Amino acid sequence: MPRLLRIALPAILLLAALAALLVGLAFGGGADPSLIESLDPGPVVRYGLPISTLLVNLAGAGALGSLLLACFALDATRTEYNQALDIAAASAAVWTVAAGTTGFFTFLTVYSQPVRFDEAFGDTLASFLTTTEIGQAWLTTTLVAAGVTALCFAVRNQTLVAFVTALAAYGMLPPTLQGHRGGTANHDAASTALFLHVLFAAAWLGGLLTLVLVRGALEKGRLAVILRRYSTVALVCFVVVAVSGYVSALIRVETIENLWSPYGALVIVKVLALLALGAFGAVQRRFVIRRIEKPGTSERPWFWALVAGELAFMGVASGAAAALARTATPVPEVPTSELTDPSPAEILTGRPLPPPPSFENYLTMWNLDILWLLICGFGILFYIWGVIRLHRRGDRWPWYRTVLWVLGMLVLLWVTNGGVNVYEKFLFSSHMLAHMTLGMMVPVLLVPGAPITLALRAIHKRDDGSRGIREWLLILVHSKPFAILANPIVAAAIFTASLWVFYYTPVFSWATTNHVGHEWMIVHFLLSGYLFVQSLIGIDPSPQRLPYPVRLVILLATMAFHAFFGLAIMSGTGLLLADWYGAMGWDTGVTAIEDQQAGGGIAWSVGEIPNAIIALTIVFLWSRSDERETKRRDRQADRDGDAELEEYNRMLAERAKSGRPV
Incomplete structure (x- = not known):
């Protein structure tokens, strides 16, 4: 690939993004001067802020995409891997400067004062x-980007690079919690959608840019090999970007009529760019990769023309996104402080009370x-894909495993998206139901x-030194941290200690009142419960398996602690988070303390049902294990003529002859 082409393709991306941004600012009025002259920060800030924001997005994408390819597509023993990390370091350096500049321009915009x-001025x-929240967000992003820059230079170990990738992904979170987040009742959903949109768009864009540069x-x-791997990642990114973009547009536009507003028009531009990128991806997966994989063929000029077109549309989408961030939404974003007569629930949660629970x-x-x-x-889709792949090559997979997995995912979907999630912020009992279910x-x-x-059976093993999902899973299950966490005693300790630590420390308040804390809570409950159950009745590979009697004792001890926790909540007279659950303004005839005590009953009763199922499963597996051992001994006896029994009888006879006690 000519050096000129490697320079021209990123330039196409940057020029398309800048052009789309400037057109979007002019059309949407995102850089128009303020009607109040004293509040106008000046043209340098008005145009500098969206331009620096665009550079943050592009540079962050370059860092994340190259790190992601280094983790999942490139061979750490080849030059390609080191070059990708060099690209990540350079991109993260630009990301750092751009994030710091954006934070400074944001300060000038908010405070409307000259430098x-x-x-x-320095104190201010x-x-x-x-x-301030927005200031802390940009400071955090700047520091994270600087940390990623340093680590990309210092770290070359592929396992450690995975942690650097996670850090880079985290660096994209703080800015998404600011800006356009939807109206009062939708700010949590809007923030989540925006973060996913930015994160997966960055991985998509950054991965393609890295392919060009390496x-x-x-x-x-x-x-062809790396392109196929990137294509799979790009397909997942396309789905997530499309779904999260739809949710964001639905929150901020709401109606078809609002699509004719400046904000709606920029949304249409992004949608068209996304459709074009989907078409590019389909052509790439169906035709381009197959052509390149044929023996004796290589990429042609038309291939790089296709990549140039894809980068151009990515630039248009990135520029439109930066312009959207500076364009007023057709649906007003009204903070709680500006509501005429907010209810207690709206003041606390940002949402009105739902209908009485039923x-x-x-x-x-x-x-x-x-x-x-x-x-x-994705959990259901990839699981079924794995089962289908096994069946196509003639391997069997028990049908009940598929049924249980799909059912578990559907229950998880209901808990996180259904009626439990409707009431969880308002009622302690609903929160406890979510906890016990998760x-x-x-x-x-x-x-x-x-x-x-x-996954280990369905995913093909790689033979080129790179690490795919299968290789990372093997590293995980054979790692020392997993060996410690998967120990039944440790898993049970984490599971039981979490109950007390969570509810009787400030962690409970953070997880209840903060959206990021709420998502962390779901992850923690799910993983701690999964490790505990896996350590007792799991089928997946585990570093160690304790005997069945010991597992049963651990379960019974855990059940006792669990029941004691439920009884403590049931009999407690002090209200947990009284300034939250006790101030919602419910008028259902049930007081907050009564609802909390009902939650304790849920912890005691509902939580014990799965424990009983686990106990029965352990007993069943124990009996099956004894049956297998008996059959093994019978087969051994058939093979050697019951030599073990004959040897035992001979030993008894010798003892009897010698006068020693039998």
Whole structure:
């Protein structure tokens, strides 16, 4: 690939993005001067802020995409891997500068004051960066980007690079929690959708850009291999970007009529660019990769023309996105402080009280969490894909495992998106129902599905030194941290200790009142429960298996702690988070303390049902194990003429002859 082409293709991306941004700003009025002259930060800031934001997006994408390819597509022993990390380091350096500049321009926009070189200006800037949410967001992003820059230079170990990739992904979170987040009732959904949109668009764009830049370091035949791997990642990114983009547009546009607003028009531009990128991806997967994989063929000029077109449309989408961030939405974003007569629930949660809880409402009402909607969707899709792949090559996979896995994912979907999620912020009992279902019932359904075993059997083993999902899973299950966490005693300790630590420390308040804390809570309950159930009845590979009697004792001890926790909540007279659950303004005839005590009853009763199922399963597996051991001994006796019994009888006879006690 000529050096000129490697320079021209990124230039196409940047020029298309800048052109789309400037057109979008002019059309949407995102850079128009303020009607109040004293509040206008000036043209440098008005245009500099969206341009620096665009550079943040593009540079962050370059860092994340190259790190992702280094983790999942490139061989750490080849030049391609080191070059990808060099690209990540350079991109992260630009990301750092752009994020710092964006934070500074944001400060000038918010405070509407000229730049000065005195102590008062510095104190005001420091206060903005450390005490305001938006200032803290850009400071965090800048520091994370700087950390990624340093680590990309210092770290070359592929396992450590995976942690650097996770850090880069985290660096994209803080800015998405600011900006356009939807109206009062939708800010959590809008924030989640925006984060997913930015994260997966960055991986998509950055991966393609990295492919272009490392092409010169690829050995013969490597382009098709890496392109196929990138294509799979790009397909997942396309689905997530499309779904999250739809949710974001639905929140901020709402009606068809609003599509004719400047904001709606820019959304249409993004949709058209996304459709074009989908078409490029389809052509790439169906025709381009197959042509390149044919023996004796290599990429042609038309291939790089296709890549140039894809980068151009990515640039248009990126520029339109940066312009959208500076364009007023047709649906007003009204903070709670500006509502005329907010209810206590709206002041606390940002949402009005839902209808009184009922069995029907729990089954029929929905409060979508797009993150878990996508996780459950992909979880079912990839599992069934693995089963189909096994069947196509003639391998068997028990049908009940598939049924249990799909059922577990559907229950997880209901807990995170259904009626439980509607009431969880308002009622302690609903929160406890979610906790018990996530920590106990869902793992009891998912663990027998043996997803790791299925993945290890269905995913092809790589032979080029790179690490795919299969290789990373093997590293995980053979790692020392996993060996410690998968120990039944440790898993049980984590599971039981989490109950007390979570509810009787400030963690409970953070997880209840903060959206990021709420998502962390779901992950923690799910993983701690999964590790506990896996350590007792799991089918997937495990570093160690304790004898069945010991597992049963551990379970019974855990059940006792669990029941004691439920009884403590039931009999407690002090209200947990009294300034939250006790201040919602419910008028249903049930007080907050009564609802909390009902939650304790749920912890005691509902939580024990999965424990009973686990106990019965352990007993069943124990009996099956004894049966297998008996059959093994019988087969051994048939093979050697019952030599073991004959030897035992001979030993007894010798003892009798010698006068020793038998």
